[in-house]
Amino acid sequence: MGTPLLTNLLSDLADDFREPQFLWQVGTVLICFLMAWLLSRAVRSMFHQPEPGSGMIAEIGAGSFSRVLMPLTTLLLLLGAKAILGRWQHVHLLSLLVPVIGSLALIRFAFYVLRKTFVKEGRVGSFLATFEKLFAGLVWIGVVLHFTGLWPDLLAALEDVVLPVGKNKISLLAILQACISVVLTLIVALWASAALEAKLMALPTAHTSFKVVMSRVSKALLIVLAVLASLTMVGIDLTVLSVFGGALGVGLGFGLQKIASNYVSGFIILLDRSMSIGDMISVDKFNGKVTQINTRYTVLQGLDGAESVIPNEMLVSTPVQNFSLTNTSVAMWTDFSVGYDTDLDALLPVLAQAALTVERVCKDPAPGAHLMRFGADGLELRVSFWIADPQNGKTGVLSDVNRALWAVMKERGIELPFPQRVVHIAAETSLKSDQNLVKS
Numbered sequence: 001m002g003t004p005l006l007t008n009l010l011s012d013l014a015d016d017f018r019e020p021q022f023l024w025q026v027g028t029v030l031i032c033f034l035m036a037w038l039l040s041r042a043v044r045s046m047f048h049q050p051e052p053g054s055g056m057i058a059e060i061g062a063g064s065f066s067r068v069l070m071p072l073t074t075l076l077l078l079l080g081a082k083a084i085l086g087r088w089q090h091v092h093l094l095s096l097l098v099p100v101i102g103s104l105a106l107i108r109f110a111f112y113v114l115r116k117t118f119v120k121e122g123r124v125g126s127f128l129a130t131f132e133k134l135f136a137g138l139v140w141i142g143v144v145l146h147f148t149g150l151w152p153d154l155l156a157a158l159e160d161v162v163l164p165v166g167k168n169k170i171s172l173l174a175i176l177q178a179c180i181s182v183v184l185t186l187i188v189a190l191w192a193s194a195a196l197e198a199k200l201m202a203l204p205t206a207h208t209s210f211k212v213v214m215s216r217v218s219k220a221l222l223i224v225l226a227v228l229a230s231l232t233m234v235g236i237d238l239t240v241l242s243v244f245g246g247a248l249g250v251g252l253g254f255g256l257q258k259i260a261s262n263y264v265s266g267f268i269i270l271l272d273r274s275m276s277i278g279d280m281i282s283v284d285k286f287n288g289k290v291t292q293i294n295t296r297y298t299v300l301q302g303l304d305g306a307e308s309v310i311p312n313e314m315l316v317s318t319p320v321q322n323f324s325l326t327n328t329s330v331a332m333w334t335d336f337s338v339g340y341d342t343d344l345d346a347l348l349p350v351l352a353q354a355a356l357t358v359e360r361v362c363k364d365p366a367p368g369a370h371l372m373r374f375g376a377d378g379l380e381l382r383v384s385f386w387i388a389d390p391q392n393g394k395t396g397v398l399s400d401v402n403r404a405l406w407a408v409m410k411e412r413g414i415e416l417p418f419p420q421r422v423v424h425i426a427a428e429t430s431l432k433s434d435q436n437l438v439k440s
Contacts, residue, residue: 019090184230196219330394347412359400370382
């Protein structure tokens, strides 16, 4: 094993330190850091509050990319300065800083991609935080191996370890390269799909179902292309996937019908636009607002806050009542009785006007009051009305309407009748009862 690279660099750097030209290296490094800091600060201020429609870069988080821009710009400036200044003098200080700054840029770029891909609602999970620390540790270990000159020896050792796979033998280095290639391409594909989904969801004119379908399809296509590209890069013949395709077909035929049906039903729901996110629906014993339409299931949030996970097949094969398909308005009514001596011609218009005083009751169509039937205890009336926001619940608006109607009844002195029964005791039955009392 040769002399470690770090030892050579430190020795050469000590020799440069004794020369006056060393100040040119120090000044160049300071200028590179200053220019990179100014550029990253300008980018951060530019995208701190992006304007609506400012483009895709701002929408996928160019403001947070400024943390990556600082070491990345520094690295590029150092490489340029090294190439230019190296024509006249030694640049061992720049040679020492390039791998260090490059490692920092790689770590920050990886953090940026991972968080833009997997972080939801600004919360970093414990697994992702652990993975980021592990990745940073591996990068710095690689830098140490590079400076100590052990990197070529490590690659040679991994190349010598051979594992039998069927009739072939694959080195451990090839397996690690394949795993790294697949992971990197998948992360890049997920990052691109997340950026494309953000762009699609920001379209103001497209239908919600269309945007969801396009984001799901693009994500699936990008993942498939990423896997195929990664397998091709490591030299794996794609014809071996035919065996996997046959096994998958047999699995679908015997045990995965329900899962496949749910996935197909999810795309059917999104394409035929029978329901969209935000619709109020009722299916079987579940009802609520559609909050998510995923490829396998749909999430309904009830008025009590409980969320129900409904398989998509159920939404396709069973009747679904959609309160928001073409019109979000919902009809409601309340029934009660008044006495037979009530002046209906004067009362009915007042009842309709009282229901109209409730804030959530629609003015068009206007509420109405009607005589439904002649009941045993009084005249049975119905006050009907419409509301445009059923997602906010029905109990509250029904209570407000009933209170408004009750206020009208009290103001006009109208009493609501209650059941009254007159019991007649037959004379023969009374006589027999008196005789029994005398005998006793």
